[in-house]
Amino acid sequence: MPASVVAIGAGNRMRTYMHYAAEHPDEVKLVAIVEPDDIRRNTMGDQFGVPMEHRFVHYNDFFANPVPADAVILCTPENEHYKPCMKAIELGYHVLLEKPIAQTLQECLDMADTARRNGVIISVCHVLRYHPFFLKVSELVRSGNLGKVISISHSEGVGLDRATHGYVRGTWNREENGNPMLLAKCCHDVDFLLWITGRRCLKVSSFGSLRWFRSENAPEGAADRCVRCPLDGKCPYSAVDLYWRRRDWISNFDVPEGQTIEDVIRRELNEGVQGRCVYRCDNNVVDHQALMMELEDDIVISMTMDIFTLNDYRTTKICLTEGEIVCDEHTITVTDFRTRRQQVFDFSEMLEQPYHAGADLKIMEEFLRAIRGEETHLNTLIDESIQSHLVCYEAERSRLTGQTITL
Ligand SMILES: NC(=O)c1ccc[n+]([C@@H]2O[C@H](COP(=O)([O-])OP(=O)(O)OC[C@H]3O[C@@H](n4cnc5c(N)ncnc54)[C@H](O)[C@@H]3O)[C@@H](O)[C@H]2O)c1
Structure with a gap:
């Protein structure tokens, strides 16, 4: 019997998880969908044969008449996570x-507590923990060989x-609609650093501001x-240059029926938020930030969030007592000091x-295993994710007070 799921928020991320559903109909079945955008709701609904009466514009309508299912997949913008997630776990999804x-x-904390009381799991999509590259880094550090x-x-x-697409012009450009940029963009990084060290963070200190993208x-x-x-x-x-030439x-960008992607780009450039000058947007999130962390065992970590670079990948240098590991998302170079x-x-x-090298699909695979009660490598449950x-x-x-904070 495939697990039945409800999709809330049928955007970019949901399309990824639904790719898994399309490939594994024996494991998962989409039974209801909540999405305010007509094109997205009906495109996904049609693809998976979701009955019209199980397609909802707002999650309030869905939760007022909930369709029975094993789980909810929640991929709404981050200011729409708390309410629907609380409703879902209270109803036992x-x-x-x-x-x-x-x-x-x-x-x-409320969400973690409510899930515990209702005997359901909340798994947070920390994709790096399922990514072959980062899994290898974790394995090298945790082996203790170095x-x-x-x-x-x-x-x-x-x-x-x-x-410029997401944090200056687009969806995540205002903190009140989402979260501080460090959390929105780098919670995966902090989670990865805590995960590979297996240590808790004791102190943090941070600097940064909106330095450049201002009128x-x-x-x-x-x-x-x-x-x-x-x-x-x-x-x-x-x-x-970004949207039209490159x-x-x-x-x-959704393409309505009867239009082309060229029509949509032209409209976005002429009238949409993505066509705005980067110096004249309504953005208020930082454009550079540094974080220092002191962990248990006196481990010290420095991290930066860098926008002003064409190298849009992560680089990490891990200094251990017997060696060092240098990584750049393409290669991992391990040096053993002894040899x-x-x-x-x-x-x-x-x-x-x-x-993400298959990691997104692995998230779904492990989540489905967990809700079927099978043995799983699902290791991003909410309690652990909360640490990051x-x-x-x-x-x-x-960053805002200029103080070092003891956690
Ligand atoms: N794990 C990752 O690597 C990763 C990467 C990108 C984004 N994200 C996160 O995934 C989430 C979704 O991001 P996305 O890139 O898919 O965004 P998106 O804008 O492509 O999709 C969000 C969808 O939610 C819909 N929506 C808005 N309000 C809603 C509501 N009240 N009820 C139901 N649907 C609603 C929107 O219409 C949209 O279709 C965000 O929290 C984002 O931070 C995670």
Whole structure:
């Protein structure tokens, strides 16, 4: 019997999880869908044969007439996580929840507590824990072959395109609609660093601000929209270049029936939020941030969130007592101090594989195993995920107050 699931929020992430459902109809069946956007709701509903009466515009309508199912998959924007997740777990659904968990630490704790009391699981989608590259790093550190971890420096390269698309012009550009940028973008990184060390964080300190994407930095003569800007061709942040010439970051542009992707890009550039000048948006999230963490066993970690780079990947240097591990999402170079030998693990080819090298699909696979009561490697349950959220919330407090925070 396939597990029955309800999809809430049929955007980018849900399409990924539903790819798993399409490939494994014996394991999972979509029985209801909640999505305000007509095109998205009906496209996914039609693909999986969801009856019209099980397609809902708002989750309040769904929870007023809940369709029986084993689990809810929740991929709404982060300001719409807490309420539907609480309703789902109170009604006894297991939940696969996109990160970040919620918008405050108290909400995260409420959700974990309510799930425990109702005997259901909430699994948070920390994709790095299922990714072959990061699993290998974890295995190398946790094996103990290179001794004990002393310090780590880690950089999350968000990159210019992702940042201007999502954090300056787009969905995550205002903190009140989501979360502090560190949590929104780097909770995976903090989770990864706590996971590989297996230690709790004791103190945090953080710095950063919205330094560049502000109106006073707009070059002379810049227009409000890139499509009308005389500086197009010279500006590194041009929306015309990103969406029209390079055709990047357009996978989330919905194409209504009878129109083409060109029509949609043209409309977005002329009228939509994604066509705006990066210096004249309503963004208020930081554009650079650094975090220092002190963990148990005196481990020290420094981390930066870097937007101003074309290298949109993570780099990590792990210094241990008997060796060091240097990684850049493509290769892992391990140096053993005793032999002075180096070993290189090359994952470049694997990175070409879609769905974060299959890690997104693994999240679904393990979640479904867990709700069937089978043995699983599901290791991103809410209680563990909360540790990374705690660090990010307190880092934000540190950034705003200028203090080091003891957790
Ligand atoms: N794990 C990862 O690697 C990863 C990557 C990107 C995004 N995310 C997270 O996934 C979540 C969704 O992101 P996305 O990229 O899929 O965004 P998206 O905008 O593509 O999809 C969100 C969908 O939710 C719908 N929605 C909005 N309000 C709703 C409501 N009240 N009820 C039901 N549906 C509603 C929107 O119409 C949209 O279709 C966010 O929390 C985001 O932070 C996680």
